[in-house]
Amino acid sequence: MTIARASGHPSVPVSFCAKADRRTVLWAAILASSMGFIDSSVTAIAMPAMRTALGATLAQAQWINAAYLLALSALVLVGGAAGDRFGTARVFVIGIWVFVLASLACAAAQDAGQMIAARTVKGIGAALMVPGSMAMVSRAYPRAERGRALGLWAAASTMTTALGPVLGGALITWGGEAGWRLIFALNLPLGLLAVWLIRGRTPGDRGQPGIRVDALGAVLASAGLGLLAWALIAPGASLVVWAVAGATLAGFLAWERVAPAPMLRLGLFRNRTLAVTNLVTLALYFALNGVMFYLPMTAVSAWGVSALEVTAAFLPISLMIAVLSAPAGRLADRWGAGVLMAAGSTLVACAYAGLWLAAPGGQFWALVVPLTALAGLGLGLVVAPLTAAAMQGAEDGEQGAASGINNAVARVAGLVAVALLGRVAASAYGPGAPGFGVTGTGAAHLAATGAAFGTVALVASLAAALAALLALLVARPVR
Numbered sequence: 362m363t364i365a366r367a368s369g370h371p372s373v374p375v376s377f378c379a380k381a382d383r384r385t386v387l388w389a390a391i392l393a394s395s396m397g398f399i400d401s402s403v404t405a406i407a408m409p410a411m412r413t414a415l416g417a418t419l420a421q422a423q424w425i426n427a428a429y430l431l432a433l434s435a436l437v438l439v440g441g442a443a444g445d446r447f448g449t450a451r452v453f454v455i456g457i458w459v460f461v462l463a464s465l466a467c468a469a470a471q472d473a474g475q476m477i478a479a480r481t482v483k484g485i486g487a488a489l490m491v492p493g494s495m496a497m498v499s500r501a502y503p504r505a506e507r508g509r510a511l512g513l514w515a516a517a518s519t520m521t522t523a524l525g526p527v528l529g530g531a532l533i534t535w536g537g538e539a540g541w542r543l544i545f546a547l548n549l550p551l552g553l554l555a556v557w558l559i560r561g562r563t564p565g566d567r568g569q570p571g572i573r574v575d576a577l578g579a580v581l582a583s584a585g586l587g588l589l590a591w592a593l594i595a596p597g598a599s600l601v602v603w604a605v606a607g608a609t610l611a612g613f614l615a616w617e618r619v620a621p622a623p624m625l626r627l628g629l630f631r632n633r634t635l636a637v638t639n640l641v642t643l644a645l646y647f648a649l650n651g652v653m654f655y656l657p658m659t660a661v662s663a664w665g666v667s668a669l670e671v672t673a674a675f676l677p678i679s680l681m682i683a684v685l686s687a688p689a690g691r692l693a694d695r696w697g698a699g700v701l702m703a704a705g706s707t708l709v710a711c712a713y714a715g716l717w718l719a720a721p722g723g724q725f726w727a728l729v730v731p732l733t734a735l736a737g738l739g740l741g742l743v744v745a746p747l748t749a750a751a752m753q754g755a756e757d758g759e760q761g762a763a764s765g766i767n768n769a770v771a772r773v774a775g776l777v778a779v780a781l782l783g784r785v786a787a788s789a790y791g792p793g794a795p796g797f798g799v800t801g802t803g804a805a806h807l808a809a810t811g812a813a814f815g816t817v818a819l820v821a822s823l824a825a826a827l828a829a830l831l832a833l834l835v836a837r838p839v840r
Contacts, residue, residue, distance in 0.1 A: 379562070393491075395551075396551055397490055402529075409662055426654060427779050429483055434772030435586050438625060442622070498514050578623060641750075644706075653678075660674075663811070674725075682741050684741065708742070710829060786814065790813040798810075
């Protein structure tokens with residue numbers, strides 16, 4: 362439990378929050394983190410309706426998702442450092458306000474450009490809000506109670522993450538033309554409640570003026586990832602764009618080697634376990650984000666599935682992770698994290714290979730939902746061991762940095778997946794109308810959509826298989 366000193370009374374210790382306020386702080390953290398966690402899944406479910414209302418092209422749909430992930434992945438590490446520098450709760454609340462106001466801008470968007478701009482700002486808010494949620498729980502509880510509190514935070518966040526897409530699907534299905542706008546407006550009462558819960562309850566949130574924030578690293582990371590997304594999404598992007606993207610990312614890595622307070626501590630990657638674990642994360646979350654972004658678009662536009670029904674493909678994943686994480690963690694302690702990671706990734710690869718075969722037929726309930734449940738089983742075996750492996754690869758005192766890096770890698774994987782696989786899907790669909798992800802009923806459209814999503818699923822299956830092979834490199838703890 363962090364101790365500060367009361368202003369004007371240097372001998373009087375002030376804890377981060379009073380003992381009676383710990384549970385309130387915990388619920389504020391759960392509410393805020395849940396808003397951030399469910400954003401991508403709810404947006405994916407809403408994307409067909411949003412494309413119709415905003416007249417968005419496939420490339421614009423990719424940017425609507427990628428803009429959020431770009432800001433979040435590039436700035437999440439800086440967001441954690443900013444909390445340490447200026448006060449965890451203070452930055453957390455600022456992040457909530459930015460997130461909520463940007464959500465309202467999303468709800469009011471009249472075209473794709475406005476939506477992309479609002480989603481970018483929303484990602485900035487999430488980058489300030491999400492790191493602070495876990496940090497506040499850690500600071501509010503003493504070490505002896507911290508594990509249980511973080512367990513409650515994780516369990517509650519998982520359940521809200523599972524129920525969020527269901528609520529979003531219901532609003533879209535039954536809310537008429539305004540349904541998709543309501544899923545963004547819903548963040549207003551949730552955010553206000555989180556701010557009200559935390560208000561005045563963290564007297565020890567003083568910040569540490571000596572901590573430095575890697576502003577240049579944040580700028581270089583944002584520019585490099587943004588240019589990479591542009592190169593992947595824009596049809597026929599020139600070699601100049603690719604070259605500038607590569608040079609900017611190389612400049613980011615070079616700066617991180619010499620920065621006095623780097624947001625990405627490259628020295629951590631000298632540990633093989635940590636390095637390989639992040640490669641597994643990159644490959645596996647590339648597969649997961651690619652399938653789960655383009656599956657709703659396919660099911661609604663070509664298979665006649667409603668937005669509410671699509672949530673049946675999301676729910677098993679969250680539930681499997683919630684149920685299996687604890688036993689998978691215990692098995693990882695016994696057999697090694699890599700064995701569970703490899704087994705789970707193999708199941709995900711098999712499930713997505715099945716989606717590749719099932720996509721032309723479009724049998725959502727008979728094939729697609731059972732296959733996504735199989736992927737959920739695999740992810741349930743992976744998530745806890747993967748987190749453990751990331752922590753195992755870090756020295757004492759560096760676990761927080763290792764966890765932050767692993768989280769950022771997962772976000773970057775989602776950004777690259779959405780950007781790259783959209784091009785793959787468009788190419789597999791072909792030049793005919795109406796286009797991938799646009800609602801249609803003709804036989805040619807159904808066949809082209811099935812081929813497009815099948816190709817996405819195949820690439821995702823290969824990525825998950827690569828994750829399984831890489832996981833075998835950390836089958837036992839490195840002593």
